[in-house]
Amino acid sequence: QLQLQESGPGLVKPSETLSLTCTVSGGSINSGAYYWGWVRQPPGEGLEWIGSVYYSGNTYYNPSLKSRVTISIDTSKNQFSLKLSSVTAADTAVYYCAKVVGALFDQWGQGKLVTVSS
Amino acid sequence: EIVLTQSPGTLSLSPGERATLSCRASQSVSNNYLAWYQQKLGQAPRLLIYGASSRATGIPDRFSGGGSGTDFTLTISRLEPEDFAVYYCQQHGSSPVTFGQGTKVEIK
Numbered sequence: 001q002l003q004l005q006e007s008g009p010g011l012v013k014p015s016e017t018l019s020l021t022c023t024v025s026g027g028s029i030n031s032g033a034y035y036w037g038w039v040r041q042p043p044g045e046g047l048e049w050i051g052s053v054y055y056s057g058n059t060y061y062n063p064s065l066k067s068r069v070t071i072s073i074d075t076s077k078n079q080f081s082l083k084l085s086s087v088t089a090a091d092t093a094v095y096y097c098a099k100v101v102g103a104l105f106d107q108w109g110q111g112k113l114v115t116v117s118s
Numbered sequence: 119e120i121v122l123t124q125s126p127g128t129l130s131l132s133p134g135e136r137a138t139l140s141c142r143a144s145q146s147v148s149n150n151y152l153a154w155y156q157q158k159l160g161q162a163p164r165l166l167i168y169g170a171s172s173r174a175t176g177i178p179d180r181f182s183g184g185g186s187g188t189d190f191t192l193t194i195s196r197l198e199p200e201d202f203a204v205y206y207c208q209q210h211g212s213s214p215v216t217f218g219q220g221t222k223v224e225i226k
Contacts, residue, residue, distance in 0.1 A: 045219075046206065046217055046218070046219045046220050047163065047206055047208075047217040048217070049214055049215045049216070049217070062214045063214060064214075096162055096163075098162075102168075102210065103151070103210035103213075103215050104153055104165060104168050104208075104210050105155075105163070105208075106165045106174065108162035108164075109162065110161075110162060111162055
């Protein structure tokens with residue numbers, strides 16, 4: 001059964017870069033049938049799509065974050081990663097990684113709370 | 119981008135009652151590609167409905183979706199204790215995909 005797990009620092013300083021990795025187990029990230037994506041949720045708020053990556057490395061980003069986001073994939077490690085630069089307190093959120101099928105998020109990681117604070 | 123507005127913000131109902139949640143889009147959703155997710159406290163969202171009316175794998179038939187164009191609904195025919203949660207709609211027809219702000223279904 002496919003599982004996704006986010007990892008990375010839970011605290012990032014303002015103006016620095018947030019970096020998270022999603023490790024996929026129980027299946028290959030190399031499948032051409034899926035994309036792999038990131039969604040975030042500020043405390044007590046709704047969901048925001050950040051971006052998605054295909055196994056080939058093709059990426060798609062939310063225009064609202066595009067200038068600060070980089071998503072990459074490492075098929076040898078069955079992982080994909082998120083980098084968000086120049087963070088502020090507004091980037092404090094639970095960050096989820098997910099398997100994306102036809103722009104639907106049908107399997108999710110448990111989520112990683114990242115707090116931006118000095 | 120398409121803005122999704124969900125109503126009501128909170129729905130207070132008793133187990134066994136029928137719940138009807140609304141999601142209105144700022145423009146027509148391509149191919150009626152509208153999904154619904156359930157999120158319980160401290161958990162990741164779970165996909166319930168896609169394409170406006172198709173249930174995802176393993177979703178009980180008390181959950182049903184309907185609507186087209188700009189107006190969509192999620193209906194829970196008889197609320198079970200485990201159904202009290204927050205529900206989000208998402209349009210998956212155009213980029214960027216967007217979510218509504220959520221409807222909380224709470225126990226009355």
